[in-house]
Amino acid sequence: MYMGIDLGTSSVKVILIDEAGTLVDEAAVPLTLSRPRPLWSEQDPERWWDATQAAVRHLESRRSLDAVAGIGLSGQMHGAVLLDSNDQVLRPAILWNDGRAGAECRELEQREPASREITGNLAMPGFTAPKLIWVVKNEPDIFARTARVLLPKDWIRLKLTGEAVSDMSDAAGTLWLDVGKRQWSPAMLEATGLSERHMPRLVEGTEVSGVLSVEAAAALGLRPGIPVAGGGGDNAAGAAGIGVVDPGMAFVSLGTSGVIFVADATLKKDPERAVHAFCHCIPGMWHRMAVILSAAATLSFAARLAGAADEASLLTETEAAGLPTQSRLVFLPYLSGERTPHNDPTAAGVIFGLDGTTTRADLGRAALEGVAFALADGLDALQARGGTIGGLSVIGGGARSKLWGRILAAALQRPLTYHRGGEVGPALGAARLAMIAAAGASLDEACPPPPVSHVIEPEAALMESLEPRRALYRRLYSDLKSTFADSVS
Template identity: 80%
Template sequence: MYVGIDLGTSGVKAVLIDEDGVLVGEATAPLTVSRPHPLWSEQDPEAWWQATGAAVIRLGATHSLDAVKGIGLSGQMHGAVLLDEGGHVLRPAILWNDGRAGAECAELEQREPASRAITANMAMPGFTAPKLLWVAKHEPDIFARTARVLLPKDWIRLRLTGEAVSEPSDAAGTLWLDVEKRDWSPAMLAATGLDERHMPRLVEGTEVSGRLTREAAGALGLRPGLPVAGGGGDNAAGAVGIGVVRTGMAFLSLGTSGVIFVADATLRKDPERGVHAFCHCVPDMWHRMAVILSAASALSFAARLVGAASEAELLSDIESAGIQAPKHSRLVFLPYLSGERTPHNDPTATGVVFGLDASASRADLGRAVLEGVAFALADGLHALEAGGGRIETFSVIGGGARSKLWGRILAAALERPLKYHHGGEVGPALGAARLARIATSGASLDEACPPPPLSHVVEPEAALVDALKSRQILYRRLYADLRSTFPASIR
């Protein structure tokens, strides 16, 4: 047996797979996000550890963990966990969807003009390095006491093993990694007033990074000494979970954020379009991503806004009302609840509901939210394909993959067929468990990472494609019209 632990933004998921890679069990524990100021997004790392313990213990309550041979880790990327010399957390972790460091992005690229060549990416506020420039400027006492910076899943690793270790897929999202060399860049570290002493050592995601301490084993109900694999950032681990480990394979993730991910055997840079180029969590592979910051989280927001008891209740309302909007409807939703990345790189962008009239229902608003996320992903797909050629189809993962209704809208907006797999909603946690299997059993990539069995395929529906066209055009025009207004509205 192998355990995969995924530290998400809204919760921690733990899964158990057997020697053949079959999903045996899963459990979750919730997390909340703190937003103390506009553009800020933070979490307490101690809450991550408590949720990790709760998820694994819940897993152990329904399945014996005595036969577990290894643990794999996945987690939300880009977060900054600042530790002092004693390993104590100095402040709440600044998360991936935090937009406060916009000015520091420009400063970072001025300090190191070769930044995009080294990191293969445009500096964006969500990445880790600009956050440290912000801390140095606004919290200089904390910056001066910072002895080490860890990414979220790697802080969990520290609690599990006592080892400060990361791996290239997550490290690539810091802007401190030379992405082609898969190693820390002294130049990028120097540009933020740091050096390699502040960084964890690096292993590949398929290698053992450390072993479970007796204290951590007691907290989780596992045997001490279990090997912990390097693991991966959430998207790279999600790719392993769905079998996207060879050139040209692609998936679409509907988690808290939304992602279109394409695997590559070589590094392909396209930072000017806001496309991310990162290391994969398997050796000698890279990947490109288009990322939107609000996907399933936008649906949760909408359910809360209209008073639905749950996302499922709102989806049921939408389906009952009919998937297509009335022909006269101008209702459009911009899903920029935490700013946006691809292709806009705009931390000041906000959510917008446009076209409300007295006839609008909560089902109408919910449908507009599903469409808005689909339109944002279509913008990301355009950016990806402009620099890398057509992508024919995607596998779908993440919690949003449970909605067949959303799948129909996505297929129409993207004009691509979507493949759904059994267990696809498990995503990164499954990939983490697969990486643990490779690291501890010697299983090959092809043995450990086949695509899960196909459940069904959603083809674009011609009538729905046509029905979305006018609102998709309006969607793009609205962002262009409001772009200069967003920053002016911040107080």
């Protein structure tokens, strides 16, 4: 068997697949998020390791893990885990959806004018490098003690193997990588007061990065010496899980954040539209992404706000109410700011059009539509320079909702293909990368598209009813943009 560990924002998921790539078992342990100040988002890395141990132990309680022959990693990108010379964590990790480093992004690009050319990307607050400039300014004692900076999943790797290693896809999201050359950029590191000695060793996602240590094996109930693959950032690993490994293939991810991902044979940059251009976890491949910061997080917020028992209950109630042909209720899902296409950390969530008849189901429907409109903006950005994108596969926890699929297909005006196991895409991709690294499986053998569960076609009537609300959605952001910025200055 092969194990995939996915360190998400809301949970750690661990799955097992067999030699045929079939999902054998899975377990998840929830995580909590800390927002101690406006725009801040942090987690304690030690809780990641606690959750990883608990999830693996859940699997071990149900079946023997003696046959595990390889481990792969995926996880939330961009987070800054600062370690001292003894590899001890110095402060809570600053996460991908943290918006405190807006001014530092501008400073970074001033310090290194070739930043966008080197990295292929616009400097955004969620990326790792600007966070370190913020630490220099605001926590100089912490920065002075920082001997190593790791990404979240790579901190888990350190706990598993004792090795400080990252893969190309995750490293590409730091703004320290020369994305075209697939190596650390001395110029970008110098611009943040760091050098290559602060960075982990780089491998491809399909390579062995180390082996499971005796200590970690004892903690997890596994045998020592199991190879650990390079793995990938959550979306690149999700691409491996869904079989998006050839140029032009694409998917949409409905996790805590939302992503439209396109695989590319060459590096295609479009930083002006806040399109992400990163290395794939597959050697010799790259990818582009449109990223929104709140997807399933928007649904969770709406359920909590409206007093629903949970997200599933809100979805059930929303579906039972039906989809209106006319409404002006619009939800801007900018609960953590926004990336593509706005690159606006000050953007905030807005519910517009409330009246005395608004129901909980109305709020649920508006939340689903708001995420769909945000992703449609991202699709427009991807297509502005990269050409037309056809049908999309769907992964992530939000893939479980057929109602959301109907709304999303109509907003994107594309058919959506759902695959068996798509809801665990990144963890599945991590396990598949482990199969390649540990067993020498070929890409075709390890990463085929999973069997199709169903396809949702866009509905003409729903497409027509969404158009006026999408126009209002876009106008609201334009009207409120300066107000968002003023409210946090």
